[in-house]
Structure formats: C-alpha cells, structure tokens
Amino acid sequence: MSTELSPEDDLRLNVLLAGEVRAVRIDEGAMTLHALTPQGEARVVLHRNCRPDLYVQRVRELLGGHAMGSPGGYPVHLMRWTSMGQSSAKNLQALLLLGEPEAVRAVAQAPTLTHELAERVWWALPGMDVARYLLNHALVRGGAMGRVLADFLIEHLPFEEDPIQAMNSVRAVVGAGLLDPVRDAQLWAKAKHRPHYFLGFLEHRPDDLPAEPERLVPGDLAQRAAAGDPWGQLTVRCYDACGQSFLRASALVLDKPPAPEAVYLMLDILGRYFSGAAGCAIEVDWPEHFQREAQAMASLGRLSHADARPILNKTTAVGPLMRRHLEPLLKPVLANIRILRGQT
DSSP states (O other), X not given: OOOSOOHHHHHHHHHHHXXXXXXXXXXXXXTEEEEEETTEEEEEEOOOSSOHHHHHHHHHHHHHHHHHSSTTHHHHHHTTTTOGGGOOHHHHHHHTXXXXXXXXXXXHTOTTOOHHHXXXXXXXXXXXXXXXXXXXXXXXXXXXXXXXXXXXXXHHGGGOOOXXXXXXXXXXXXXXXXXXXXXXXXXXXXXXXXXXXXXXXXXXXXXXXXXXXXXXXXXXXXXXXXXXXXXHHHHHXXXXXXXXXXXXXXXXXXXXXXXHHHHHHHHHHHHHHTHHHHTOOOOTTSOHHHHHHHHXXXXXXXXXXGGTHHHHTTOOOOHHHHHHHXXXXXXXXXXXXXXXXXXX
C-alpha cells in the first residue's frame, strides 16, 4: 500500500501552498481540501491511493510540514495545543493551516485571538462548539461576527441533543448580550420546559429577568433597606418581581438538573446572589418570619459547587438517579427558596 500522495495531489497541493493560504479545511467524506486565500476559496479534489483515513493523514503531514517548517510537524505540535496562552498570532495562523479540527478549536479558545483570526476559524470549522468558544472573546462579541454567531447558536439550539451543551449555548448568547427582545422572550419561555436554559439568564442577568408576581414589602422592611441595612436590602431584592423570578427559575433548575455541570453552576450562582448574607449576623430585633428568611438567605449564601462534589464524585449517574443521590443536599436548598418565595 502506498504511503505517498498521488503525483497529481502532491503537485497541486504544493502549488497551492506556494501561494498565500489563510486557512485549510478537509472534507473527508468528499475527499476534498478547501483553502481560504485572498482571492477566495480554492478546492483540491483528492485522488487517494490508499484507505481514506490514511490518505488524509498523509495530506495533513504535508500541511503540517509546510505550516510548521519541518517535515512531520503536525504530530510534533499536537501536544502543544493546550498551551495556547503562549501562542503568538503567527503560531495561531499556522495552526489554521493544518486541516485539523482540534487545531481550529484550540485557536478559537486562544486568549490572543484576533478578529481576523476569528473569521478564519469560523470559515474553517463552523459549528456550535466553535461559536461558543468565539463568543467568549469580547472583541468577537462586539464585532460584526457576534450577531452571526449568536443567531447560529439560537437557530441550532433545538438540534443540540446534549443538555449541557445546550445550556452552554444559552450561556454564551445571553452572556454576549446579543439577544433581541423577541428572541430573549422566546428563549425564556422555552426554558420553562427546559429549565437548564435558565442558567444563562441567572448567571449573567440575575437582576434583569422577566417579572414574576412580587411580594408585598412591609413598611418597616422598606425603611431598613432605604437606611442601608444589608439584610433589608437583600430581602427587598428577593421580594421584588425580578427576585421572585430568579428564585422560581432557580427552583426549577434544581428540581430537575440534567447533569452534574448544571448542579455545580446553579449552586455557584445561588452562592453569589446571596453572598452578602453569608457572613452577616442576623438581627435579633427582626420579627420571627424575617429572621427565618434571613436564615434562608444566609444558608443559600454559603453554597458553592464544592457542596455537591462529595456526592457527585462517587457516581456517574445523570438524570433522575443523580437527583436521588443529591436529594439530601438539594432538599433544604429548595426549602429555603420556598421560604423566600413566601410559600411556607
């Protein structure tokens, strides 16, 4: 079996690489190499002389040798993709010439990514994971690509079978602040049937949520809050329409978390939201029901992902079985949320 490229492919690829190539992708099914050049997209139909996977490997070895400046450069640099913080723009450009999806993903996550490189990344590997990686960059969110990526994630969200990846898509879009009012409302409505969608809103917009019926704030509580009392301010925050929405959505998430990642994130979000209560002494002169709410807030303010680790580290369960394992932890959390919603 031949270990070399066919003469025709060897010639055409070397001619192509002699010019300016900005990114490469390989369609293994169609056995076609696509190259992004200043003149547009070039295509080279590959004429394999061995098994398809072996032949694509030979093509990538040629690309690696050209991009990295040494024969067989592709395998050598595989181990370096996890150290992207040290990568210069030149190194990132070279990784986009390998025709290797994992290299493209590495570039998409590189802290030194530029807007031009982001456009090349999206050409080389358009997909939901890459869109999420790119939206983590402020320069991408604030540029023309931001809206394109957000629209892509929303349009493809119904086809994402993994609930955690769907959760991460919503987190990326909401965090980027690129939802128009109509899509924002639609996504919130969908979250009522897929509570893990709520996590993106709770994480990035805890005080800007669709309103729930608010609780009446008694006059003495309003006076305490206005005077700067931290307990009064936090209680009023929970009583208002957005606070009640936050609490209701949090309860829905914890009632049916699909996987550990959702649990970890929700506990961290609750801990941050109530962090002001975690270290404060409860006012002894408060009425009994306010003291009970203060205790609930203090308990929620001490939460973090670390509380779930001892349980989840001992099991690989997801769904209902995972939730049964978590019941001793989550039952009191949900009880505290009900207290703050005025349900007990």
